Amino acid sequence: VEPISLGLALAGVLTGYISYPRLYCLFAECCSQKQSLSRDALQKDLDSKLFGQHLAKKVILNAVSGFISNPKPKKPLTLSLHGWTGTGKNFVSKIIAENIYEGGLNSDYVHLFVATLHFPHVSNITLYKDQLQSWIRGNVSACARSIFIFDEMDKMHAGLIDAIKPYLDYYDNLDGVSYQKAIFVFLSNAGAERITDVALDFWRSGKQREEIKLRDMEHALSVSAFNNKNMVLQ
Numbered sequence: 001v002e003p004i005s006l007g008l009a010l011a012g013v014l015t016g017y018i019s020y021p022r023l024y025c026l027f028a029e030c031c032s033q034k035q036s037l038s039r040d041a042l043q044k045d046l047d048s049k050l051f052g053q054h055l056a057k058k059v060i061l062n063a064v065s066g067f068i069s070n071p072k073p074k075k076p077l078t079l080s081l082h083g084w085t086g087t088g089k090n091f092v093s094k095i096i097a098e099n100i101y102e103g104g105l106n107s108d109y110v111h112l113f114v115a116t117l118h119f120p121h122v123s124n125i126t127l128y129k130d131q132l133q134s135w136i137r138g139n140v141s142a143c144a145r146s147i148f149i150f151d152e153m154d155k156m157h158a159g160l161i162d163a164i165k166p167y168l169d170y171y172d173n174l175d176g177v178s179y180q181k182a183i184f185v186f187l188s189n190a191g192a193e194r195i196t197d198v199a200l201d202f203w204r205s206g207k208q209r210e211e212i213k214l215r216d217m218e219h220a221l222s223v224s225a226f227n228n229k230n231m232v233l234q
């Protein structure tokens with residue numbers, strides 16, 4: 001094969017690879033890869049991996065699959081998961097991430113922040129706030145379907161929570177960026193005592209754990225939220 005013909009053929013393949021996104025996405029992770037999510041696959045994952053969390057399973061399945069299948073959501077999806085340590089909050093976030101991006105938590109489009117690790121010093125709050133806002137803005141500009149997971153929300157400075165709040169609202173765009181397809185997951189131990197109290201009350205009255213309804217928890221959590229400035233649900 002002549003060098004010129006070979007060069008032209010290679011250039012043609014390269015141009016096709018770069019300009020035809022689906023081809024490119026066969027070899028590299030793409031933001032648009034999983035614009036649709038399999039509800040059945042998510043349900044199967046939740047059923048087979050997550051135990052004892054019937055309420056979380058149901059809410060997460062409906063919220064995540066409904067949100068991803070909506071081509072024009074009015075606001076980002078915000079999930080706030082509460083419970084004692086070791087109840088599966090990080091675990092379920094990983095399941096959600098894996099069902100949206102093949103790389104799961106390692107995906108370029110999934111961002112995990114741990115309050116005590118990433119924002120440890122109260123004296124640096126202004127700096128953290130600027131960095132966090134530009135991180136969110138930059139990543140959503142690059143990929144509208146970005147996922148942000150905030151662990152230890154109950155230990156996060158209230159000023160930083162305020163910095164995130166504008167992105168969770170019904171804005172078409174903020175400074176030229178639309179956040180409506182993004183997903184924010186907040187993990188917190190706040191409200192855990194109330195959740196345990198409700199479960200204990202059900203157990204004491206001889207009821208099954210699965211009989212606990214979302215409204216039983218919502219009431220308990222709203223009381224907790226009212227008394228805790230770091231609860232996102234407020």
Ligand SMILES: Nc1ncnc2c1ncn2[C@@H]1O[C@H](COP(=O)(O)OP(=O)(O)OP(=O)(O)O)[C@@H](O)[C@H]1O
Pocket residue numbers: 049050051052053083084085086087088089090091092151187188189
């Ligand atoms: N409901 C559950 N079903 C199945 N496995 C679970 C469940 N809860 C916890 N696990 C297991 O325990 C491990 C630790 O749980 P995980 O890190 O998700 O807890 P957490 O609620 O995020 O705790 P923390 O508040 O300390 O961050 C998980 O990786 C998983 O293997």
